[in-house]
Amino acid sequence: MTDTVLRTPAAGRLFSRPAAVASCVGFVLIGMLQALYGPAIPGLRADYGLSPPGAGLGLSLHFAGGVVGVLAFNAVHSRISNRTLLAASYGLMAAGCTGFALAPGWPLALAAAFLGGLGFGGIDYGLNQLFAAGFGDRSTAMLNVLNAHFGIGAVLGPTVVAWAGPHHYAYAFGGCAVLAAALIPGTRGVRTGCVSEERPARASARLGVFGVLAGFLALYVLNVAVEAGVGGWEPTHLQTVGYTAAAAASATSVYWLMMTAGRFLVVPLTLRYAPERILTVCAAGMTACLLLTLVKGVAPAAYAGVGLFIAPVFPTGLPWLTRALPQAGRAGAWVIAASMVGGVAAPPLLGAGIEASGIHALPWLLSVLSAASLAVTVWLIRLTRRYVE
Structure with a gap:
C-alpha cells in the first residue's frame, strides 16, 4: 500500500488569511453550482426539448464528475502541490460552467456538466482535506466555517435563478465560471506541506x-x-x-x-x-x-x-x-x-x-x-x- 500522509509546515498553517477567505468563497461557489441544476430544469427543457428525467441528467453528470474528481485528484495529490490541485480544479469548473452555459446541444452540455463536476470534486476534496490538517487545533472549527459557506451558496443558487428566470440560467452558470476563474489567483496563499511515506x-x-x-x-x-x-x-x-x-x-x-x-x-x-x-x-x-x-x-x-x-x-x-x-x-x-x-x-x-x-x-x-x-x-x-x- 502506497498511501501518503500530509504533514503541515513548521508554521502549522497551510493557508494565509486571504487564502482562507478565498477558500470560503470557493465553497460558496460549489454550493451555488450544485444548487443551480434543479431550478434550471424548465429552461433546459425549453432550450433542448427534454423530458424531466432527461433534464435531470445534468445534475447526475455533475455528481458523477464530482466522484471521479475526488478520486482522481486524490490519486495525483502526492505528485502536485496543494496550489496546483486547487488552481486546476477552479480551472475545470470555469471551463465546465462556460461550456454548460454556451453548449449548442444537450450532449455537449452534459459533457460540460461532467467537466465542471471534476473541478467541483477537486475543490470539495482538496479544501476539506487541507482544512482538516492545515489549522492545527482549530481545524475542526475552520472546517465547520468552510462547509457553512457551502450552505450559503446552496441558498444563493436558486435565488439567482428565481431572480433572473429559469430561461436565463446560462447567465447564472456564466457567473459561476467568472467566479471560478477569479479564485485561481487566491490559491497563491496556499502552502504545500511535506509529504512522507506512510x-x-x-x-x-x-x-x-x-x-x-x-x-x-x-x-x-x-x-x-x-x-x-x-x-x-x-x-x-x-x-x-x-x-x-x-x-x-x-x-x-x-x-x-x-x-x-x-x-x-x-x-x-x-x-x-x-x-x-x-x-x-x-x-x-x-x-x-x-x-x-x-x-x-x-x-x-x-x-x-x-x-x-x-x-x-x-x-x-x-x-x-x-x-x-x-x-x-x-x-x-x-x-x-x-x-x-x-x-x-x-x-x-x-x-x-x-x-x-x-x-x-x-x-x-x-x-x-x-x-x-x-x-x-x-x-x-x-x-x-x-x-x-
Whole structure:
C-alpha cells in the first residue's frame, strides 16, 4: 500500500488569511453550482426539448464528475502541490460552467456538466482535506466555517435563478465560471506541506484500521442519506399530514438554513470538545428530532432541529478521521466520495421504501438510519480508542 500522509509546515498553517477567505468563497461557489441544476430544469427543457428525467441528467453528470474528481485528484495529490490541485480544479469548473452555459446541444452540455463536476470534486476534496490538517487545533472549527459557506451558496443558487428566470440560467452558470476563474489567483496563499511515506501498520492493528475506515464510510453514507432524505421528502410528508404546499416549502427552506447556521454555531464548541463527543450528541439529537416529526403539530420545527444537529457531522468527522488514521492519507477522499454517492442514491432508495410503506413511514425510515448512525459513532469511539491510542 502506497498511501501518503500530509504533514503541515513548521508554521502549522497551510493557508494565509486571504487564502482562507478565498477558500470560503470557493465553497460558496460549489454550493451555488450544485444548487443551480434543479431550478434550471424548465429552461433546459425549453432550450433542448427534454423530458424531466432527461433534464435531470445534468445534475447526475455533475455528481458523477464530482466522484471521479475526488478520486482522481486524490490519486495525483502526492505528485502536485496543494496550489496546483486547487488552481486546476477552479480551472475545470470555469471551463465546465462556460461550456454548460454556451453548449449548442444537450450532449455537449452534459459533457460540460461532467467537466465542471471534476473541478467541483477537486475543490470539495482538496479544501476539506487541507482544512482538516492545515489549522492545527482549530481545524475542526475552520472546517465547520468552510462547509457553512457551502450552505450559503446552496441558498444563493436558486435565488439567482428565481431572480433572473429559469430561461436565463446560462447567465447564472456564466457567473459561476467568472467566479471560478477569479479564485485561481487566491490559491497563491496556499502552502504545500511535506509529504512522507506512510509507516506500515502493525499486523495486529491492520484489521482495526480497516474497521475504522469501514466505520467512517458507514457513518458518512448514513448521515448523507438522512440529509438528502429530509431535503427530498420533507415537503411531501408535510403536505400529506395537512400542511399547505407553501408551508411545506418554507419548512424545507428553514431546514437547509438551519444546516448552514448549525455549522457556524458549533464552531466555539469544537474548541472545547472532542469531535467524537460532538458527533455523538448530534446523532442522538438528530434521532430524537426525527421521531418528533411523527407529531404533526411540531413536525416543521422537528425537521429544522434535524438540520441543526446534522449540520456539524460532515466537517467535524473529517478531523477525527485524520487523527484516527494518520497512516491512511487516502481515507478522507474515500469518505468524501462515499458521501457524494450516498447523496445520489439515498432519495430514490427512500422513495422505494415510501412506495412500499406509505409516506407516513418516512419519519420511521429516517429514524432507523439516524439510530444506525448513532450506533456506528459509539462503535467507532471504542474502536479508535483500542487501535489508535
